[in-house]
Amino acid sequence: MPTETDIITGDRKTDRGFQTPEVWAKITGKAIYGIDLKLPGMLYGKILRSPHPHARIMGVDLEQARRMPGVRAALAGDELSCKPFGMVYKDELPLAIDRVRYIGDEVAAVAAIDEKIALKALEAINVDYELLPAVFDTEEAMAPGAPQLHDQHPGNLAWQRELTRGNPEAAFKTADLVVEGSFSVPQVHAAYLEPICCVADYDPYGGLTLHTAVQSPDIVRELVADVLDLPVSKVRIIGPVMGGGFGGRVYGNLKVYIISSLLAIRCGRPVRMQLTRQEEFIAGRPMIAAKIRAKLALNQDGTILARAVDLITDNGAYSAQAPWVSKTLSERNDSVYRIPNIRTTVRLVCTNKVPTGQYRAYGNQVGNFAMESLLDMAAKKLGLDPLELRLKNCVKKGEVTVHGLRINSCALSDCLQAAADEIGWHKRKPGRGYGISAAIHAGGSLVFDKNMRGASAYARLEYDGRVTLFSGEQDYGQGTHATFILIAARALGIEPDQIIIYSRDTLTSPFSIGALAMRQTTIGGKAIQLAAEKLREKIAQTAAEMLGEPVVMEGGRVRSATGKTLELSEIAADYRFQTSGLSITGEGKYVPSESAYDDTGYGNIAVAYSFAAHTAEVEVDRETGEVKIIRIVAAHDSGRILNLISARGQVYGGVTQGLGYSCQEGYLFDGGRVLNDSLADYRIPTALDVPDIMPIFIEQDDPEGPFGAKGLGEIVMVPVLGAVANAVADALGIRVTDLPITAERVYQAIVEWECEQ
Amino acid sequence: MQKEQICFTLNGETIEVYTDPTISLLRLLRDELGLTGTKEGCGEGECGACTVILDGMAVNSCLVPAGKAKNRSVLTIESLAKGDKYHPLQEAFVEKGAVQCGFCSPGMIMSAYALLQESSEPTSIEIRTAISGNLCRCSGYKQIEEAVLSAAEKLKNRGESG
Numbered sequence: 028m029p030t031e032t033d034i035i036t037g038d039r040k041t042d043r044g045f046q047t048p049e050v051w052a053k054i055t056g057k058a059i060y061g062i063d064l065k066l067p068g069m070l071y072g073k074i075l076r077s078p079h080p081h082a083r084i085m086g087v088d089l090e091q092a093r094r095m096p097g098v099r100a101a102l103a104g105d106e107l108s109c110k111p112f113g114m115v116y117k118d119e120l121p122l123a124i125d126r127v128r129y130i131g132d133e134v135a136a137v138a139a140i141d142e143k144i145a146l147k148a149l150e151a152i153n154v155d156y157e158l159l160p161a162v163f164d165t166e167e168a169m170a171p172g173a174p175q176l177h178d179q180h181p182g183n184l185a186w187q188r189e190l191t192r193g194n195p196e197a198a199f200k201t202a203d204l205v206v207e208g209s210f211s212v213p214q215v216h217a218a219y220l221e222p223i224c225c226v227a228d229y230d231p232y233g234g235l236t237l238h239t240a241v242q243s244p245d246i247v248r249e250l251v252a253d254v255l256d257l258p259v260s261k262v263r264i265i266g267p268v269m270g271g272g273f274g275g276r277v278y279g280n281l282k283v284y285i286i287s288s289l290l291a292i293r294c295g296r297p298v299r300m301q302l303t304r305q306e307e308f309i310a311g312r313p314m315i316a317a318k319i320r321a322k323l324a325l326n327q328d329g330t331i332l333a334r335a336v337d338l339i340t341d342n343g344a345y346s347a348q349a350p351w352v353s354k355t356l357s358e359r360n361d362s363v364y365r366i367p368n369i370r371t372t373v374r375l376v377c378t379n380k381v382p383t384g385q386y387r388a389y390g391n392q393v394g395n396f397a398m399e400s401l402l403d404m405a406a407k408k409l410g411l412d413p414l415e416l417r418l419k420n421c422v423k424k425g426e427v428t429v430h431g432l433r434i435n436s437c438a439l440s441d442c443l444q445a446a447a448d449e450i451g452w453h454k455r456k457p458g459r460g461y462g463i464s465a466a467i468h469a470g471g472s473l474v475f476d477k478n479m480r481g482a483s484a485y486a487r488l489e490y491d492g493r494v495t496l497f498s499g500e501q502d503y504g505q506g507t508h509a510t511f512i513l514i515a516a517r518a519l520g521i522e523p524d525q526i527i528i529y530s531r532d533t534l535t536s537p538f539s540i541g542a543l544a545m546r547q548t549t550i551g552g553k554a555i556q557l558a559a560e561k562l563r564e565k566i567a568q569t570a571a572e573m574l575g576e577p578v579v580m581e582g583g584r585v586r587s588a589t590g591k592t593l594e595l596s597e598i599a600a601d602y603r604f605q606t607s608g609l610s611i612t613g614e615g616k617y618v619p620s621e622s623a624y625d626d627t628g629y630g631n632i633a634v635a636y637s638f639a640a641h642t643a644e645v646e647v648d649r650e651t652g653e654v655k656i657i658r659i660v661a662a663h664d665s666g667r668i669l670n671l672i673s674a675r676g677q678v679y680g681g682v683t684q685g686l687g688y689s690c691q692e693g694y695l696f697d698g699g700r701v702l703n704d705s706l707a708d709y710r711i712p713t714a715l716d717v718p719d720i721m722p723i724f725i726e727q728d729d730p731e732g733p734f735g736a737k738g739l740g741e742i743v744m745v746p747v748l749g750a751v752a753n754a755v756a757d758a759l760g761i762r763v764t765d766l767p768i769t770a771e772r773v774y775q776a777i778v779e780w781e782c783e784q
Numbered sequence: 785m786q787k788e789q790i791c792f793t794l795n796g797e798t799i800e801v802y803t804d805p806t807i808s809l810l811r812l813l814r815d816e817l818g819l820t821g822t823k824e825g826c827g828e829g830e831c832g833a834c835t836v837i838l839d840g841m842a843v844n845s846c847l848v849p850a851g852k853a854k855n856r857s858v859l860t861i862e863s864l865a866k867g868d869k870y871h872p873l874q875e876a877f878v879e880k881g882a883v884q885c886g887f888c889s890p891g892m893i894m895s896a897y898a899l900l901q902e903s904s905e906p907t908s909i910e911i912r913t914a915i916s917g918n919l920c921r922c923s924g925y926k927q928i929e930e931a932v933l934s935a936a937e938k939l940k941n942r943g944e945s946g
Contacts, residue, residue, distance in 0.1 A: 046878060053886025054874045056821015056861035060887060063820040220825045220833060220887045220921050270823070270887030271921050304826040504885030504922050672881035679924030680884065706830035706919065714912040714925040 044672040045523050047508045049268070058268045061224035061240050062301055069226065070099050072290045072300035073145040074282075075135040075152050076310060077127035080379035080699030081161035081174060084125055087135055088153040095151060097144040100293040103135045107289065112254045114278065116185070116346045118177055119382075121254065121285040127156070128176055128344035129379050130699050131310035133282050138290040138298045161379035163699055165318065165339050168376045176344060176377040185342045186350035186375040188357070190627060192429050193368035195324075198333035202324035206404045209320050210397040211765045213693030214313040214341070217386045218711050219503075221270020223280045223311070224301035227287035231295075234261045235288055240269030240531075241279040242501050243541025248533050250278075254285055255292070266531035269503035273387040273684065274741070276503070277543045278347070280311060308704040312384025313694060315349050315375075316341040317356060319397040324368075325405050329416045333368035334361060334398070340375045345382035349375055352383075354628070356390030360398040362428035362636075363439070363467045364420040369429055379699045387681065388741040389544075391468055392688060392748050396766060399464040399749025403756060413753065414447045417465050417640075431629040432469075434636055436729040436737070438664035439465060442640035445723050446662040450642035459657065460758020462643045464749030469633035470665075470738030472544035473622040481617040482546070482554040483537040486515060486562040488611040490603060492583075492596035494519060494562070496528040499539025500551035505740050506673030507547045511555045513669050514733050518559035521583040521595075545738030548669065549634050550617060552733040558615025565611050570598050619731075635729045635737045638664040641682070641746035643754035652774030654690055654755055655718075659747065662723040667735035671724075678722035678743050685747025687712045693767050792853040795863035805851025809843075810834045812850040813860060821861040821890045825919070832918030835891035836860050842898035844917070861890035864897070872942075873897060876935035877928070884922030892918045896932045904940055906932065 052058040087103040104122035111117040122133050135152050139145035160174040167173055168183040176183055199205055225239035235257060241247050244264040252259040269276065280302065287300040302311070317340050324333040340353040357373045406413040422428055424437040443465060447453075455461055473480045485497040496515055502508040508528050516523040530536050539551065563580055570578045570585040570593050578585045578593075585593045602611050624630030644657040661678050668674045691710050695702040703709040728735030748766065755773065756762040761780045763772050785804045792799065794817070803812055810827075813819045813836070822845060825833035829847040836845045837859035838852075864871040873893050876882070883889050892915055899906055899914035906914070911932045912925065920928065 044881070046881070046883075050878050050883050050886070051870070051874075053883050054861075054877050054889050054893060055865050055870070056819070056890045058886055059820070060823070062824060063814075218921055220831060220885065220919060221823070222825065269885060270825075271885040273921065304828065304830075504883075506884070673884075676881050676884055676923060676927060679926040680922045681924075683924035684921070705828060706826050707828065711919060711921060712924075713916045713919065714929070715916045717912075717925050720924060720926060 045509050045513055045670055047512065060221055060270050061267045062221060064226050064238050064267055066226055066228060066297040069297040069299050070138040070140060070294055071142045071145045072136060072138045072287050072298045073149050074133050074286060075149045077130060077132040077134050079127060079156055079158055080130050081159040082127050082156040083159060084123060084127060085155040085157055089135065092137055092148040092151040095148050097140040098137055098148045100138045100290050101148060102289060109254050112250060113346055114348050115350045116179065119345045121282060121289060129381055131381060136286045136290060138294050161699055163378050163380055165341050165376040165378060168378050180377055183377040184374055185346050185377050186353060188373040190371040195333040195335055195368040195370035198368040199324045202332050203327040204325045204405060204408055205322055206401055206408060207322040208401055208404060208764055212317045212393045212396060214316045214383060215386060215688055215692050216308060216311060216313045217273040217275025219271030219273055219275055222302045222304060222307055223283055225283050225287045226297055226299045227291035228297040229291040229295060236263045236265060237284055238265050238267060239284060240266045242272045242277040242543060244533050245499055245538050246541060247278055247284060250281065251284055251288060255288055264533045272503040274385045277385060277541065304706060305704045308709060309381060309701045312347050312382060314386035315352055315383040317393050321397050321401055323401045323405055329409055329411045329419050331364055331366050331420045334366050335370040338373045342375050342377045343380045343382040347382055347384040349383050352385045352390045356394045358430060359391045360394040362430055362432045363465050365422060366429050380696060381701060388745050392685060392745045395464060395466055395745050396748035396752055400752050403753045413463055414443060414452055417443055421465060431631055432636060433631045435731065436666060436727055437638055438725040438727050439638040441725045442638055442662035442664055445725060446640040446642040446660045449660040449721060449723060450644055450658060458646065460645045460647060460754040462750045462753025462757055464746035464753060465640045466742055466745035468545055468637050468742035468745055470637045471546040471549035471634035472632060473619055474624050474632045475540060475544050479540055480619045482539055482551045483616040484554040484558040485537065486558040486613040488562060488566060488595060488599045490596065490599045492594055492599060494526045496526060496555060497536055498528060498530045498551060498555060499536040500530055500547050501542040505677060506670055509673060510548055510669050511552060514552050514555045515559040517734060518556050519563050520581055545741040548736050549732045549738050553617040554615045556733040557617055558613045561615055562611065562613025565613055566598055569602050569611060573601055635732050637737045637739060637742045639742050639746050641750040643750040645754040645758055647755060647758040647773060649777060652770040652777060654768055654773060656686060658719045660721045662725060663739060664725045665739040666729035666732050666737035667726050668724050669734065669736050674739055675722050677739050679720050681743025682720045682747050683712050683717050685744035689748050689751040689766060690768050790851060790854050792855060793857040795859055803850055805849060807850050808846050809848040809850050809853055810845040813845060819860050819862055823887055823890060833888055833891045835894040835918060837894055837898055840901060842895045861894060872938040873935040876931040880927045880931040880934060882923060882927040882931040888918055888920040892928060900936055900939060904936060906936055
């Protein structure tokens with residue numbers, strides 16, 4: 028029997044400013060974040076960290092700490108039998124055995140009845156170290172005779188890659204112009220405002236529950252189960268509200284989860300462990316630092332012929348995802364333009380410094396800084412307008428890029444034009460500098476786990492006619508939940524306020540890779556759409572059977588050809604009685620087609636690609652070197668915008684983070700010691716640092732994304748770095764090639780330039 | 785440190801607590817009084833997430849010893865909504881999309897509250913200055929500024945302050 032006869036039509040009018048009810052909990056102080064949780068009998072865990080960048084552990088004496096009143100457990104690495112773990116390399120242990128490799132390395136841990144006693148207990152632990160020579164600079168670490176960090180990484184090379192596409196040597200030989208540059212970018216912290224906190228609870232039946240907010244709870248769950256040798260079904264992660272993530276909380280801090288679990292298992296009581304802000308900086312997982320040597324070959328008319336990159340990234344003491352981040356950093360920018368010939372060398376080098384992880388945009392923004400700087404250097408030499416140079420070379424819909432990315436929707440040239448027009452590219456104000464930069468970012472990675480390319484979701488019709496969605500994707504303020512509800516509302520033809528979503532419990536949510544790789548809207552949202560469509564189909568089928576005639580579902584109820592109507596609650600009730608208690612559910616599984624991704628990394632890596640072009644207007648004080656950002660125009664192609672209010676928020680916030688990256692932020696070291704390990708010394712932008720930011724959305728439907736949408740959350744910060752660097756160079760006539768572009772750096776560049784003249 | 789009796793006004797109600805006066809007001813509020821709306825982002829006075837109003841002034845409660853609250857008035861985020869009626873600042877924060885992860889929001893709203901007590905028609909720069917001690921990593925502050933402007937307007941139209 029045909030069940031439903033109408034087609035789902037797009038109703039766009041509700042899609043401009045929807046927020047979930049959780050927002051009210053947040054602004055009244057009622058939302059429960061990780062740091063707010065308390066469980067009965069809860070203990071407080073603390074970690075003893077290495078004060079040395081490289082040392083052999085000769086002994087750890089826990090006896091005195093264990094004897095202190097109020098201390099319930101003290102642990103050191105040599106008495107644990109955990110497997111080494113890591114996302115790419117299994118190079119970490121929960122607590123160090125034999126050796127520490129950076130200042131901050133986890134050596135011992137305690138659990139006590141309050142925080143004060145736990146801290147006192149740390150002081151009572153005696154560790155006998157034998158100091159080893161340490162290495163902090165990537166080039167020195169690669170030199171013969173350098174101290175070695177890991178047996179599995181001879182020469183301290185954690186990862187390397189050599190890649191050639193086309194014939195770059197020939198292209199560089201025959202090109203009219205070759206421009207070269209060396210660039211450097213320091214480690215940067217995601218600086219989510221809520222420090223990482225975990226309450227681990229081990230129940231009497233052998234089940235471990237972690238109350239902690241991470242972007243990829245399912246991945247963390249499997250990893251924790253593996254390290255602790257627990258059945259994965261016995262490990263559950265329940266996420267409280269998350270105080271920011273930005274990629275820094277994809278796996279959060281695995282050490283914290285594992286160590287608090289070990290203590291909870293040992294004590295049989297819940298253990299709460301919260302990082303201090305200093306611990307976040309010295310032992311969190313900041314974004315890798317990079318040294319980039321790059322060159323670009325062009326013809327006189329501005330056609331790009333080839334690009335060569337020699338990238339050295341600073342792994343720090345342990346790898347986390349540094350190889351993958353290095354890969355993205357080294358190549359993603361190659362796909363912004365048509366570049367037929369590529370030569371790339373990457374060396375990821377271990378040093379006795381803070382281990383690294385990832386941050387929003389996964390290194391793409393760092394590559395953007397180098398590539399877009401080079402383009403402007405070329406434009407200057409060729410006497411071409413930087414805008415025209417980009418318009419001439421930028422990728423277009425229907426093209427396949429040099430690395431095999433299939434561009435099925437692309438409004439990059441429109442973005443470039445819009446960003447330039449809005450900033451007044453051709454109506455420049457005297458004394459100001461203008462810069463432009465373009466970006467591509469993969470929206471929904473297919474290759475992060477080639478066996479797990481998509482996402483799934485459930486939608487359930489409740490007895491009262493409302494709908495509950497179950498998803499494994501995470502919302503940490505970027506608006507995923509609101510967007511998913513809007514997608515389901517459109518697919519079901521009901522109001523968003525009739526829908527709620529659960530995503531924060533691994534027991535009830537479908538498995539997901541998590542909130543990374545800009546996959547939430549594109550992949551997770553598509554699964555929601557499919558689940559809601561399936562639910563709609565089943566509701567209509569049930570109603571058609573009840574009424575004995577075909578029906579249409581509209582306006583939150585079902586109507587038959589002869590005009591009979593049924594409320595959703597009536598259909599749910601009928602189904603419940605027919606099935607002795609079941610609910611109508613829709614399962615959505617989105618399985619994107621397999622990518623022909625080869626060993627060289629050639630192939631389509633994502634469901635869709637988002638594009639952006641930003642322009643920056645700046646003023647530079649030549650006396651002091653101070654850079655004043657006047658305005659950023661951020662033009663984005665993220666397909667259809669599903670929820671304008673959060674899309675705008677993503678742009679304002681992401682651009683601001685990009686400005687921090689460009690002009691303010693970056694780790695400072697003295698040897699292996701982090702010098703700016705507080706929010707006073709590591710300065711993220713305040714309300715007084717932020718210029719006028721203008722978001723522009725060029726809305727064109729993507730053929731694959733849900734209702735034509737593509738991802739936005741990561742690409743928002745990518746072009747900022749290049750645009751700011753180019754604007755400063757435009758204002759000064761001198762280029763700063765090391766981030767952050769602080770007043771000191773600019774002043775120094777001016778002085779050096781004057782000396783050369 | 786010896787515990788002592790501290791009497792102060794918390795969200796309009798006179799209360800008496802028996803506590804170590806050297807712990808921070810933030811600890812007292814969160815750990816002993818269960819008011820977890822006030823957040824701890826750094827514990828060092830750098831992020832502003834713990835902002836409360838002490839005798840009309842926005843302060844970082846992590847830097848104020850609990851003993852300093854003695855005989856004074858403390859307002860926290862929990863005091864702003866009256867029953868199911870939200871404060872105009874709270875309404876405006878939601879309407880303008882000023883809340884993303886929301887961790888900074890309570891402190892941010894309290895700083896804005898203190899500003900609106902002082903100035904009923906704040907300029908953009910006054911707003912930015914007033915919240916410059918409140919870090920937000922999500923929003924870029926734009927929608928927060930819009931929200932405070934909008935709340936000021938609402939309060940003016942209602943003929944109220946703060």
